[in-house]
Amino acid sequence: MIKKVAILICLSPFFIYAASLKYLQFSGNKYFEEDQILEALGLETPSWYQFFKDKRVKIDPKYSNALLQTLKNFYKSEGFYEANIQKDEDNQTITFIIDAKKPVKVHSIEANLSSEYKRFINFKKGERFKATKFIKIKQNIKKQLLIDGYCNALLDTKAYIDLDKKTSDLKYHLQKNGLCKFGKIDLFIPKNIDKKVILSRLNFRSGSTYSSKKIKDAYSSISGLEAFNSIHIKQNQNTNTINLTIKLSPKSKRITEEIGVGYETDLGPKAIFNWSQRNFQGDARKISFNLKYSKKEKYISNTLFWPAFTTLPFTKDYYLDLKNEFSFSKYNYEKFDEKKISNILHLQKDYYLFSIDSGIGFEKIYINKKGEICNISDGHFFLLYPFINFILDTRDSKINPKNGIYISSYLESGIKYLRSDTTYMKFLSEARAIRSWDKLTVAIKGKLGLINEFQKSLPESKLFFAGGAFSNRAYGYNRLGATDSKCKDMGGKTMLDTSVEADYWVWDKFGFALFYDATMLNLQTSKFDTDFKSSIGTGIRYLSVIGPIKIDIGYDIKDSSQYAIHFQVGQSF
Template sequence: MAADPQEYTTTLRPTGNADLDDALRASSDLLSLQKTQAVSPFALTGRIHNDYSRLISALESYGFYAGGITVTVTDGGGKSGAPAAGSHDGRDPDLPEWMQSIPAGHKAQITISAQPGVPFRIGVVTLNPDRGDPPVHLNADEIRAFGMKPGMPAQAESVLAAGVTLQTALTEEGYALASVSKPQAWLRPDTHTLDIAYTVHRGPVVNLGAFDFAGLQRTHPAYIARRLTIAPGELYQPSRIERARQDIASTGLFSDVQVNHGDTLASDGSMPLDFSFREGKRHSVGAEGGYSTDLGGRAGVTWTHNNLFGNAERLRLTALITGLGGSAEQGLGYDFYADLLKPDFGSRSQNMSARLEGIKQELYSYRQTALLARIGIVRRVNRRWNVSFGGQIEQEQIQQMRTNNSYFIASLPLSANYDGTGVDNPITPATHGVRLGASITPSASLTDGTSFFAIMQATVSTYFDLKALGLSRPGRSVLAWRGTIGNVEGASTFAIPPDQRLYAGGSATVRGFRYQGVGPQFANTRYAIGGTSMDAGSFEYRQRIMQKFGAVGFIDAGQVTADRTPFQGTVRVGAGAGARYYTPIGPVRLDVAVPLNRPARGDKWELYVGLGETF
């Protein structure tokens, strides 16, 4: 009794061309469906017949236009019964009846053999003008884009792609209505060549016409017009139009941005563009949290109002409870703040931001209750550099060593930052490149004795992918280094408010030591004094494990002193290891560190949990 469905196995004999074998294998339904879709003998015969044309197309795609395909079917045998005699060609009209004679439980053995033959090459290449057009003459750039030359391998993919790339080149030159037909081809078996012809229509050079914006509900059309990197009257170029679309989409205002145009020009010969928008959610709520043994836990919520006034403004309100059980904390604190962002302030390359913030900290170094307000502008110089400047005022009450002081501080922070890592999202781990940051903050403390001082800080971090040495796959094994240096000029340590002094210790500087646990301390206490100079360095080895996990080993060192010059004082060193779990929004970080030269009253170890790499 014949099997129904008829199971089978398929073998593809190698041709000696690995790429061609891969193409044949990918084209064959016999191979791709043999394990999942067994069919009746008659249906299997149909599958064999269909594979001939599919496999011939694969040969032709690699320039083998005189090749052939042979399919042979035999009884592969089974656990019982004698196998059906003989073998049959896949085109044998008696194949269905013979397959009926294969006993149940036997698999049909199908063997595919390809005979590529002599590879064909490009012969005559002709570019015909469309009806009514002048003869086609390509300039040097268009010739390079087209790429078709006599003598090239006559691979179908290249022949088809040549017309597409030529049309793209023409439209980038402003020929908005340009078209290049699919090629016509003539085989020349006697010379093993393929003659090809394309029909080319240039049309006129076109400028952009009027823009239409559809789907805007809360967003002002004037903001979109200002934000766009293209304008009516400019040369039509699809690549610039697409970059403009992506730029608008990057504002985060919209869940979808599309741009289209018709097949006809406006009466003035320009090409109008139709932009369609789907606005995103206006409000969102998020949660924030983290933990370290020195600062304890922090938890809170964030509420965001997007597109506040219709020009992409963003208001974000955040409420955090801090100091949940940390060794550097004496009690609970809070951090409440409101951020207002005004993008494209005066220029599409700069943003204005403002913050109003209330802070309470119960640190061992000092207790602080403060209200601050600041406003600033961040200007993007280019894709790697940005600068910022602004102003800040702060009214605070600070208790240190049972002494209470009030301060009113006015500051003018200035900073410059460079990012050569190529990473747009700051939470995404960098694998190569350098980051630099430098700031200077002239400040005046105007209460309890006026003092003027300037805080100067600089940080550099660099990342080296061991792929460059051939030791790993890209992004799997990375060495990372960070160096930080700071200095305060203009006032002595105790003339500077405690929260404006320099400290070290914690995840941002020297792990293994509690927050502000590196540097001079008040005698017989664990209270940090702070200093006027600080330096710290970190070295990490980061290793990805499988897809979602990773491990880190690190060593940190740093020092703080009241001297005017960095690199003074007692160097404290910490070392540790950590684990990473990679999520779509960044790696979840868990690090454990110990001090290698623990000071008196210092913690024996520290634990850090957060989102994103330490630097």
């Protein structure tokens, strides 16, 4: 009996509080969605997946006056300066009665800005004046000025409101005051890391033109070394000079191990093991070992990354990174089995919007046909080839881009004079364009591949295949071969792979996608006369802390029985 009384005593305050809550509703609202008003008040309704919950909002009456004032401020910020909002309350409901009255509208816009900054002024004459939009425009212009190097610019913005005429006159006046420069750069870094390693991550030096984007890129590039627990870059401005202080603290845990199991559409169940040591032998070097095991694929690799390995030719303090990748693999294709030993040596450099990656690779490949398969050569192949890859990347994000372009061109050439079994050239170029309008993002992507064999044939696995999350999504990874081949799933020497995708974000973190993919693969070099394999599909998007999580399903337009489902983290554009 005592326990029951105690429970009742403990629970009674909860019921008293719940009973004191009242429903909140709005009357006379003509201009805004109710969700928009609730967001302005800091209130939320249950999410779309919580369909079983009451969608009506309840509040504590003692906060109603504060919410009323917040609502009045919201209407003022949206141009309704004379809005009359009253509160009505009964036993169950609190009602905000809204009489918005006439809004203030934009009468004139005066700006002495050049086109690259005037584009941010997206007010139009006759449009309702919004204080929040006015402030956002100023923030965007100042942000662009810092990106362009004008750290000392004076931007004067004014909105003259005439409540009698219900008009606003907007004035924007800009004084750039000259470009800013980077001044002294002080480094405070761990003793076992040379200063040149950190300088190699900076796309600027003392005397270079200042840009806030260069600072942002420096954070990203230094973080990419994976050698530091914390990165602090302090900017000290002296008129048109920005002095920097960079402080880095070393990572306490240098060795990481990962063991896991997973599943891939083409490989089936798989087991993986990764071991890596950061700051290996100092200077932010990294060494890693990776193993992957499945029924179709057995793979082991060793990678060494050495930042600032040597200076860039014709420069004194710009550096090239070295990366060496050694691997051994076995893969069971549908028509043949392959064993491969490879070693690829890279010298690479990222500089602002550009990247260059050059080096030399060798591959020892053993092909064993499964029966008499036309056009597939078995035996062993030794390939030795120099390669180079250029990249231009103006995307605003590499994880989830909203605007920008990406262009890459890759060329490798095997030459018998370098003891390669085959003399050939392989070219692969890709272009992407991304543009966003509010919640809608549209991306267009195209890829061109050409292979020319001058002496002897390449092994089948070096030819072009398509399909997968980054290609034609009606097919699994590399499951689409040349369409003019008499044998199924043969690789091509000419490839055109295109895609158009539209992502619409219904909420901040959740969206839907529609896409169209088209691929042409031809057995011959520079032949574009075969039919395209086209697919359409849809997908869902969720924006997580590690990037967009995507699930896509694509169907072949001419054969709906041919489809594939893809799961990936990160955007495909």
